[in-house]
Amino acid sequence: MASNAHLAQIHIAKKQLAMDDDTYRAMLKEIAGVESAKNLSVPKALAVLAHLKRRGFKVTSAKAGSSRPLDQEETSKKIRALWLFLHELGGVNNASEAALGAYVKRMTGVEALQWINHRQAQTLIESLKKWAMRFLPAAVTKLQQEIDAVGCTEEVKIEIARLLSLTSRGAFDPMQAAWEFMTDHLNHSKEKS
Structure with a gap:
């Protein structure tokens, strides 16, 4: 991938x-x-x-003239993935690395993901998950309605019901798993039609 x-x-x-x-x-x-x-x-x-x-895309870094590479630590990758997920959910307007850097600085006082410590990384991850939970339940409900409208197999219905039963406590991870499963199902349905 x-x-x-x-x-x-x-x-x-x-x-x-x-x-x-x-x-x-x-x-x-x-x-x-x-x-x-x-x-x-x-x-x-x-x-x-x-x-x-x-087509004209110009690659730019977080700061003009900066050649700082993206941090490749697992926690930084997770933070970046959550940021992009929030963008996909409509919670973040600007998915750029510069916007993420501004968020990191506002939350931690540190200039870049490369320089945050483990505690700061965990704080960022949890705050991004909480932020996503403001949008995720509605997104999951909308996906469920779309699947109901196009129809699905009994097997898919059972898996959706199982995933949704795990979301009743309002935790991020099961809610994201339900979102991913339903998004993948809808994408495959569109590809077949």
């Missing part, structure tokens, strides 16, 4: 090139044969990025 850094660049390119969702998904389908960037392999992600660069 593509790295979080590749996915972040693709989402930044989408915003920089002012691509609407339909155009973006059509481009992913044409270049890589997928409808969601999360389904990209590394070679396909690189092909998509090359295409976006040919």
